[in-house]
Amino acid sequence: MNKLMRHTEVVDAIPAGSTIAIGGSSLSRKPMSLVRALAARGAGDFRLIVDVGGPEVDLLLGTHKVSRVVYAFVGFEIMGLAPNFRRAREQQTAEFEEWTEFTVMAGLDATVKSVPFLPTHAGLGTDVLTVNPSFRLFEDPIGGETLVAVPALKPDFALVHVNLADPFGNGVILGDGHVDVLCAKAARHTILSAERIVSPEELQRYGRDVQIHRIHVDGVVEAAWGAHFTGCAPYYRADLAHVQEYLAAARTPATWEAYCSRYVTDVPADYILAVGGPEELVGKLEV
């Protein structure tokens, strides 16, 4: 029942070509330490599923680990567009499928509920239906109106970052849960990274905040600052100074190369030191 793993073991457990759902939302609680570990390895060819994506999609695209992305949104909010996502879309170096926020949830939920699709009106009258052949229109057999069939999304893996987890895979999320519970339930294998591993007794004190249940979880990795440079409420905020550094680096191949070797490929174990060390991060990001 003990599911504690190390980052390297997670990387070894995820085969090239896997479909991976990633939790969090734009600059909030992305499982960045796991994502960096995947970005640092050799083979990728991953098929990503994100609802509101940001740096995780961008970093994996920028390190050529992605063949396909299902997304409702990929961006850095007011900080700017996602540079590697933008490049890959414009130069068509990967495949993309545009969904919407609720339909990604519905697609995951269809898998959870073991049905081939879930119905919705969302998307009618938009070009999402024009460019995304996964959606089908059908006639409601009861009332006769036209609805969208949202096909089941079936991730092989889900990566989710939580505030606290016990070694058995129960996870506490203290801020916004985003779509993380759906990702964890829908994936065949779910890996949590957690700011801190605590005992099951301590975890139970969090009551309803224990949003992720161990029956859906296969591995747990301890990762302090594991969401950096996205935020992990209420522990720390997104590191916007680092976001700026990232966006500036992504402007040219040479600076991007340097960014990746400094923060991703060469020193993944020392990442926290590379971004300033825990004391500096506390001073800068804790509220």
Add this chain to the structure above:
Amino acid sequence: MDYSVDELMITAMARELAGEVMVSSVTSLGALSAYLAKRTHAPELAVLSTPESGMEVTPMPTLTLGQFMTDAQQGIPLTMEDIFDAIFLDRFRIWINPAQIDRFGNVNITAIGPWASPRVAMVGSRGIPEDTSHLSAILYYVTNHSPRTVVERVDFRSGAGYGSERDRLLGQRGAPTRLVTNLGVFDFRGPDHSLSVVSLHPGVSREQVQEATAFPLSFAAEVYETPVPSESDLAIIRASDPLEVRKLEFLGGREAAERLVQIYERERQAMRAALWQNRGRFR
């Protein structure tokens, strides 16, 4: 009292909000219009604290990137399911700022150029398709009204305006109702539900707004002047946004990002100070 265009727009946007509905605060102009409406004519509004995570937070939440509540604040936590249920039940309002809006109220935040080989790939439709298929009020704003933003036809329909598909599949549900720009206030009561001028901001002429629009505009029978913010409106807006996050929506991308980083740090210090002042209060 002197006001600026952001404050005029916020005041015009606030007038469109009423009823016991959730109101998104995902952008600063949207958030401030909700705060203003709640503090004036619509106390019943349930204002979301941040993009998604809670409502009715006191004291007033911060404006940059949201998602952060300190121990000095309390509110009602929400899930994504709560948000989308409110959308599907038409108990939700959001001011959306698209990159392009067209004559019939289609909007685009996805791509400039063809979707499969875009000239500029933007962000993706996010939750706009959900809004434009369910809500009885669809509210848009544009801070830089020009022929590049108010266009004849959007390059990609992230949100459904009027047209034959709407007629066939959706009817009035989720149809665009309002556009507020830096030049005026508009509805979709022109011929075939096309964009039509309701009011022009003080000092803006018909010629000027027509020149800034990529297609021939229609004008309501009586076009009036947009009412300016009162002194108390201005006081509420400025107290709610003392670090002036609202001004960033009028700047270019990189400059806005740089200013935001500075404001973000000042905001953190302000939150720490509030925490210190409120220590013990909610324990």
